[in-house]
Amino acid sequence: MNIDMIRAAADRLKGHARHTPLLSAPALDAIAGRRVLVKAECLQHTGSFKFRGGRAAMSALDSDQLSAGVIAFSSGNHAQGVALAARDFGAPCVIVMPSDAPTVKIANTRALGAEVVLYDRARDDRDAIGADLADDRGLTLIKPFDDPQVIAGQGTAGLEIAADAGALGVAQAEVLVCCGGGGLTSGIALALEADAPDMIVRPVEPEGFDDVARSLATGAIQTNNRRDGSLCDAIITPRPGDLTFPIMQRLCGAGLVVSEQDAQRAMVAAFNHLRIVLEPGGAVALAAALYHPDTTQTDTVIAVATGGNVDPALFAQTLRDFT
């Protein structure tokens, strides 16, 4: 896992993944008391950075693998990212989702051409279902984060941050990244190590699901007690990955933790001042930049806004509750 893999992924993604903008607003700078730049990955295809990793992994497959097809387990952003990438390659795509996933996510994934296989969370063994399907059809599994090509794909966002912040004259910054399993966080950290060595990545998580922060603090992989029940569902994972954690341990600063309420306040700030839509899990990094300015030191803070796939009713309620 190295910078050359990230640069190679960037070459393969060129013209396919969107080079997302680095946004800013005077009002956000005023709240944070420093310059805030927001990497708007909610504007990426399928509404999150996940398309980068999905497409990077798939574009590293050979033509036999592509024509046999791919499989992924996800009810969320990874599902849509993989489904769109597979459609682009004309590769058959199976997404294994729990039968109680929101109908809109099932519909969105199907609309991208994927075959959705539902399982019963209580009764079925998800991994066994996936393994049987993969065996029967020769499908290649696209993991959500703990895979070198996926990390390389997510890392392309870091190359863009280094280039675009550099063009603004920003060389030194804390780069806050909404963190689940650590694929994006470790990928960006590797990219910045090479292209912006005076920047440091810090993972941001919601309260109660701070496995990465605790793992970094203790120097050993820690797990979350709870597995669900957070508005920030997009970044809830049981523990950091075996590949991602050593990278984060070597390169990242201490993890930050914010409340769900802070994430919702940041959603409203992004709505008002950047006119972008963020989901709660995609807003925790901006929340840390805006509402915990005492925990960062640099004159400029860069917050990665990782996704914007949010239920309209939740977004409407958030606007009402936090305006």
Next chain:
Amino acid sequence: MNIDMIRAAADRLKGHARHTPLLSAPALDAIAGRRVLVKAECLQHTGSFKFRGGRAAMSALDSDQLSAGVIAFSSGNHAQGVALAARDFGAPCVIVMPSDAPTVKIANTRALGAEVVLYDRARDDRDAIGADLADDRGLTLIKPFDDPQVIAGQGTAGLEIAADAGALGVAQAEVLVCCGGGGLTSGIALALEADAPDMIVRPVEPEGFDDVARSLATGAIQTNNRRDGSLCDAIITPRPGDLTFPIMQRLCGAGLVVSEQDAQRAMVAAFNHLRIVLEPGGAVALAAALYHPDTTQTDTVIAVATGGNVDPALFAQTLRDFT
């Protein structure tokens, strides 16, 4: 008024105005039955294209004029665009606003450093107040649309459309533009005449405020009966401009008209599929692309999403009513 003025404005705006992205989503293509590209000017500084024209006009002033200051009449997007541009130049800025303007717009304009002068719509003569202030202090008036440098500034969005659509292989398209006084519409039309001559601009207005469509249809400037009472307040003007109308007459196709409800449906579609925030007046072009596909002919339609400054309560209600 010619293409050279637009290219000169683009040079002056470089590094200041944001080159906004051309977004797309498979789900929008499916609704429209053709390829839809969305020029996301809601991501421009201050949340609308108005910053382009305001800054272009100000950057054409000499240093004496800049140090004396500028004045504008607006309670909306033009106010914020001019205020931010003035702040960038260190120029004193007076914005004349009605005293019943939403407090948030007054506060936002003040937050950008402008002096806000309020007048009573019923009792005061707005133009007299402005003229007195301009005389006393030697302020330069920045008009909202009927000024060559303002048109040139807005036209820079057209240069970006030609370049970015060209990079996607799109040479022929109807370009739908949310239209008030016609500054953006005429500026984009001039830019495309030069850089993408197989594209044609079509202004889009809300029902009941279709002065431009009727003016184009009859070949003479028409006015609206009503002056307010539309959700699309950002693009409600009494009539097209004396400078903008002849340009539109020479270069634009027939105007399109959509309902407020269509605009609100388009706001929800942009929320769900592009993760951007649009105000009703900034969504009428996308509404025409999505919900009136029979009124356009080209394989690709480009919709300019002109602004995203919308009251959170209205946005929340729109999500509830149109999801």
